[in-house]
Amino acid sequence: xxxxxxxxxxxxxxxxxxxxxxxxxxxxxxxMPVVTRVARRxxxxxxxxxxxQEACLAAWRYRHRFDPExxxxxxxxxxxxxxxxxxxxxxxxRNGLLLGRLADRSLSAxxxxxxxxxxxxxxxxxxxxxQREVIELYYFVDLPVQQVAELLGISSGTVKSTLADAxxxxxxxxxxxxxx
Amino acid sequence: MDxxxxxxxxxxxxxxxxxxxxxxxxxxxxxxxxxxxKWRKGLAPMAAAAAVAAIIFGFVSVHGATTGSxxxxxxxxxxxxxxxxxxxxxxxxxxxxAAAAAVAAxEAARQRAVAEAxxxxxxxxxxxxxxxxxxxxxxxxxxxxxxAAAGTGIIQILLQNVSAERCYLGGLLPLQGxxxxxxxxxxxxxxxxxxxxxxxxxxxxxxxxxxxxFWVTTELNGCQRGTRFAQLVIxxxxxxxxxxxxxxxxxxxxxxxxxAAGPFAQPIPTIP
Numbered sequence: 001x002x003x004x005x006x007x008x009x010x011x012x013x014x015x016x017x018x019x020x021x022x023x024x025x026x027x028x029x030x031x032m033p034v035v036t037r038v039a040r041r042x043x044x045x046x047x048x049x050x051x052x053q054e055a056c057l058a059a060w061r062y063r064h065r066f067d068p069e070x071x072x073x074x075x076x077x078x079x080x081x082x083x084x085x086x087x088x089x090x091x092x093x094r095n096g097l098l099l100g101r102l103a104d105r106s107l108s109a110x111x112x113x114x115x116x117x118x119x120x121x122x123x124x125x126x127x128x129x130x131q132r133e134v135i136e137l138y139y140f141v142d143l144p145v146q147q148v149a150e151l152l153g154i155s156s157g158t159v160k161s162t163l164a165d166a167x168x169x170x171x172x173x174x175x176x177x178x179x180x
Numbered sequence: 181m182d183x184x185x186x187x188x189x190x191x192x193x194x195x196x197x198x199x200x201x202x203x204x205x206x207x208x209x210x211x212x213x214x215x216x217x218k219w220r221k222g223l224a225p226m227a228a229a230a231a232v233a234a235i236i237f238g239f240v241s242v243h244g245a246t247t248g249s250x251x252x253x254x255x256x257x258x259x260x261x262x263x264x265x266x267x268x269x270x271x272x273x274x275x276x277x278a279a280a281a282a283v284a285a286x287e288a289a290r291q292r293a294v295a296e297a298x299x300x301x302x303x304x305x306x307x308x309x310x311x312x313x314x315x316x317x318x319x320x321x322x323x324x325x326x327x328a329a330a331g332t333g334i335i336q337i338l339l340q341n342v343s344a345e346r347c348y349l350g351g352l353l354p355l356q357g358x359x360x361x362x363x364x365x366x367x368x369x370x371x372x373x374x375x376x377x378x379x380x381x382x383x384x385x386x387x388x389x390x391x392x393x394f395w396v397t398t399e400l401n402g403c404q405r406g407t408r409f410a411q412l413v414i415x416x417x418x419x420x421x422x423x424x425x426x427x428x429x430x431x432x433x434x435x436x437x438x439x440a441a442g443p444f445a446q447p448i449p450t451i452p
Contacts, residue, residue, distance in 0.1 A: 028204035036201040045332065049202050056204045089331075117190045122328040122432050125400040132401075139191035171183045 024060060031074040037141045038078050042085035044092045051088050055081040071150045078151055082133075123170045131166035134159055311385045314339070314347035314392070314416055321414060321424040324393060328432070331401035335429045339392040339414070339422065339441070349392040350383020350442050353416060357409030357426065364413065371397070371437030386443045394441035400433035407431065 028035075035055075039048035059066075059080050066076050124135055130152075137148045138159070145163075149156045324336030341347060355367040386392045398406070408431040414422040 032201040139187040
């Protein structure tokens with residue numbers, strides 16, 4: 001596990017720290033590694049940077065709504081980012097452009113170790129949305145279970161059971177593909 | 181292998197394959213956040229214009245020089261990049277820094293398609309004028325590469341010219357799926373070919389031993405798996421059909437779009 005994803009949320013960001021543009025930017029800088037990973041996993045291909053910009057601007061606009069008691073700045077920011085990602089996916093789908101935006105996550109970059117990871121990626125992409133979310137956030141973005149739970153507004157137990165369901169589903173499909 | 185461990189390892193490899201974190205908007209641009217989207221509206225055309233300029237002013241040549249792995253066919257006509265000096269990449273303000281980051285992202289996003297398009301353009305140049313249309317006996321089909329990301333699958337299908345004669349390949353090739361019992365169905369792609377994976381090929385001649393290619397994109401989220409046929413039939417013309425075993429990747433989601441076919445660089449370039 002990377003220290004960035006694990007340790008960053010432990011620093012509670014106060015409202016005061018978000019009041020000035022400079023300090024807000026500094027907070028953003030601190031969590032950008034995780035934010036970037038989330039955007040690259042959830043935003044349409046090629047749109048990660050746009051989604052991040054939109055999310056950052058939305059966070060700045062609505063910074064008065066951030067409540068440190070409800071969770072970390074990183075969790076709040078990632079939740080906004082997820083919403084922006086889904087909105088962008090919806091827009092792209094409506095415009096019929098989603099499938100044309102594939103350049104920046106090349107096949108080779110997406111599955112660097114060859115067919116094994118590629119097969120996993122395909123199976124993950126086919127999971128129900130909630131299962132895909134927890135798999136992406138836990139295994140690929142590298143967030144701890146507790147933070148995935150906060151992010152999705154569910155309990156840690158539910159995250160663990162959803163992870164188990166998703167793993168079972170992937171295992172089942174893998175077995176099916178290997179025998180077919 | 182234990183699926184939990186396998187996912188952890190896949191996640192680790194994915195993280196290691198990613199570049200550095202993207203940059204957030206600068207403090208200055210946050211200050212322009214009202215009215216909404218003002219910052220982005222100003223930057224998007226700038227990024228697009230810079231990307232187009234990069235293409236025009238020989239970005240491909242620069243890229244090719246750094247990777248050094250894109251051999252061109254014998255007799256290729258190379259066009260030297262104009263000696264236009266690009267503006268300094270050292271941003272002097274935070275806004276400039278954000279703009280530079282966006283431009284870099286746009287360039288990265290187009291890097292692959294642009295490089296491949298340039299190869300195809302040069303290949304096309306040396307293979308004109310068109311030869312006779314390819315016939316089924318000349319082409320050997322195979323799966324090139326396939327992958328999935330963000331709910332989208334991409335399948336590259338290669339057509340190698342195994343004859344001693346060059347032949348002309350181009351346009352959208354109708355596809356059919358054939359079941360084990362011999363029933364064939366025309367494959368329907370609801371998406372426009374322009375929304376398919378950006379095909380780097382243009383119509384042209386496929387030299388003996390070289391390959392042609394086209395791409396199929398599938399949507400993996402929110403739809404049931406497609407029919408798993410026994411054979412895939414590629415129609416070069418109403419009477420000329422190339423047949424290959426069905427590609428399981430084409431059944432892992434809904435068929436969405438097919439790109440146009442055309443000659444592809446030989447050897448097949450390593451995608452950066």
